[in-house]
Amino acid sequence: MAAAQGAHMTGPAAMLRARLARPEILVVPGGGSPLELKLIERAGFEAAYVSGYAAAASRYGVPDIGLVAYGESSELVRAARQVTDIPLIVDCDTGYGDVANVVRTVRGLEALGVAAVQIEDQAWPKRCGHMDDKIVEPEDVALRKIDAAVSARRSDTVVIARTDARGPYGIEVALERCRKFRDVGADVLFVDGPQSNEELALITRELDGPLMVNMSESGKTPISSAAELEAMGFSLVIFPSSTVRITVRQVADFLADLRTSGDSRAWINRMASLEETNAALGLPEVRAFEADILKRAAR
Numbered sequence: 001m002a003a004a005q006g007a008h009m010t011g012p013a014a015m016l017r018a019r020l021a022r023p024e025i026l027v028v029p030g031g032g033s034p035l036e037l038k039l040i041e042r043a044g045f046e047a048a049y050v051s052g053y054a055a056a057a058s059r060y061g062v063p064d065i066g067l068v069a070y071g072e073s074s075e076l077v078r079a080a081r082q083v084t085d086i087p088l089i090v091d092c093d094t095g096y097g098d099v100a101n102v103v104r105t106v107r108g109l110e111a112l113g114v115a116a117v118q119i120e121d122q123a124w125p126k127r128c129g130h131m132d133d134k135i136v137e138p139e140d141v142a143l144r145k146i147d148a149a150v151s152a153r154r155s156d157t158v159v160i161a162r163t164d165a166r167g168p169y170g171i172e173v174a175l176e177r178c179r180k181f182r183d184v185g186a187d188v189l190f191v192d193g194p195q196s197n198e199e200l201a202l203i204t205r206e207l208d209g210p211l212m213v214n215m216s217e218s219g220k221t222p223i224s225s226a227a228e229l230e231a232m233g234f235s236l237v238i239f240p241s242s243t244v245r246i247t248v249r250q251v252a253d254f255l256a257d258l259r260t261s262g263d264s265r266a267w268i269n270r271m272a273s274l275e276e277t278n279a280a281l282g283l284p285e286v287r288a289f290e291a292d293i294l295k296r297a298a299r
Contacts, residue, residue, distance in 0.1 A: 012087040012115035013156045019046055019087075020158075020188070020210045025230035028089060030240035032058035034080045039243075039280060041086045047115065048084065050077060051240035052091040053128050058244045066125025070096040070105055077112050083282065087115030089160070091240070093126050094137075095119045095145055102145050103152040106159075116158035118190065119149050121165065121177065130193060130219030134167045143180055150185035160212060161186035166193045167220075175206050188212050188236065193220045200224070204233030212236040217245070 010018075019026055028047045031037040032054025040048040053064040055076055060068055070092075077090055090109055095102035106117055120126065121142035123135040136142070146161045153159070161181035165174040171194065178189040190212040191203050200221070204211060213234045215223055229237050254267055272280065 011155065012113060013158055016047060016087040016089070016115040016158055017156065017187075020235050025226050025234055026236045027226045028236060028238045029243060030054050030091075030238055031243050032056070032076070032241075034076070034083050035281075036243045037080045037088070038083045038282070041084050042280060045086065047087040047089055049238045049240055050080065050088055050090040050114075051238075051244075052093050053241045054244040055091075057241070058247065064128040065131075066093070066127065069093075070101070070108070074108050074112065077109060077114060081113050088113075089116040089118065089158075089238070090114045092117045092119055094122055094124050095149065097124070098141070099144060099148040102148040106149050106152040106157065107154060110153065110155055110157050114157065116160055116188070117149060118160040118162055119145060120162040120192070121145070126164075130216050130221075132167070134164050136163070136165050136168060139177060139180070142177060143184055146181050146186050147184040158187045159185070160188040160190055162190040162192055162212075164192050166191055166195070166199075171199050171202060175203065178207050182208065190214070195220050197222050197224070200229075200234075201232055209233065210235035212238065215239050216241060 026046060028049045029040050029045060030049035030051035031040055032051055036054065036058065037048045037050065050073075052068065052073075055073065056062050056064045056068045059076055060072065062068070073090070073092065077088065080088065092105050092109070095105050102119065109117055121136045123137050127134060137145075142163070146159070149159045161178065163174045163177040163181070165177050171191070174191045178191060181189060188210045189207050192214055194200050194203060200213065203213075211234050213229055213236070214221065215237055217223060224232075226237055254264075257266065258264055278284070
C-alpha cells in the first residue's frame with residue numbers, strides 16, 4: 001500500500017541523485033528487514049540502506065560470509081518496497097557472480113524500484129568488510145563488473161563501486177581501484193575499511209566525489225559524526241548494521257532477564273506499547289483506507 005499511495009513523479013534514483021548533489025552529507029541508516037527499513041522511513045531519513053550484513057542477520061539468522069545471494073536479496077527488497085517509499089540503496093555484494101550475474105542483479109533490482117546498487121570487488125564467497133582475511137578479485141575482473149553494472153542500467157539507477165582492497169593490499173591500491181572505477185562510469189566511490197582518520201582524509205583528498213563512507217561501530221574504521229565526515233568531504237555516510245546490533249543486545253538482555261525472573265514488567269517502559277507497535281506497522285493508515293472505501297461503498 002505504501003508504494004501505491006506514495007508514488008512520486010520523480011523516481012527514487014533521481015531523488016537520490018538530486019540529494020547527493022547538495023553540499024550537506026546524506027545520513028543513511030541500514031536495515032535487514034522490511035520493519036527496520038520502515039522504521040528508518042518513519043524516523044524521517046531521506047534514504048535507507050539495505051545492508052547485506054543486516055539482511056543475513058535479521059532476515060536469515062546467519063553471518064555475513066556469502067550465504068545470502070541474489071534470490072534472497074531481491075525477495076527482501078520486494079517485501080521492503082511494499083511498505084516503504086524512500087529511496088533504497090541496496091548492498092549487492094559482488095553482484096553474485098561475473099558479468100552476466102551483475103546484469104541480472106542490476107536489472108532485477110531496478111525493476112523493483114531501487115535507487116542505487118552497490119557492487120564490491122571481493123571474491124565470492126565474500127565476507128563482511130570489517131572482517132579479516134578478505135580476498136579481492138583481480139583488478140580486471142573488478143573493473144569489468146563495475147562496467148557491466150553501469151552498462152546494464154535501463155534507467156538512472158545510481159551505481160556505487162566499493163573496494164575492499166584496503167585490507168589485503170593497503171590504502172593506495174584501494175584508491176587506485178576507485179579511480180579506475182570512476183573511469184568506467186561509477187557514480188559513487190566507496191573505500192571500505194579505512195583504518196584511521198588519516199586514511200579517511202586521504203580518501204577525500206585523492207578521490208573525486210560523491211564519496212561514501214561506512215560507520216560500522218566496533219569495526220576497523222574510527223567512528224565519526226556526520227558533521228565531521230562532511231567536513232572531510234564525504235557525501236554519504238551509512239550506518240549499516242547499527243539497528244540489528246542494537247536488536248541483538250537488547251533482545252538478548254530481555255530474554256536473559258525473562259528467563260531468570262519470569263516477569264516482563266521491568267521492561268514495559270523500554271518496549272513499544274501495542275498501540276505504538278501497530279502504528280509503526282501502519283495499522284492506522286490501513287484502517288483509514290478501509291473506512292474511506294466502506295464509506296464510499298455505502299453511498
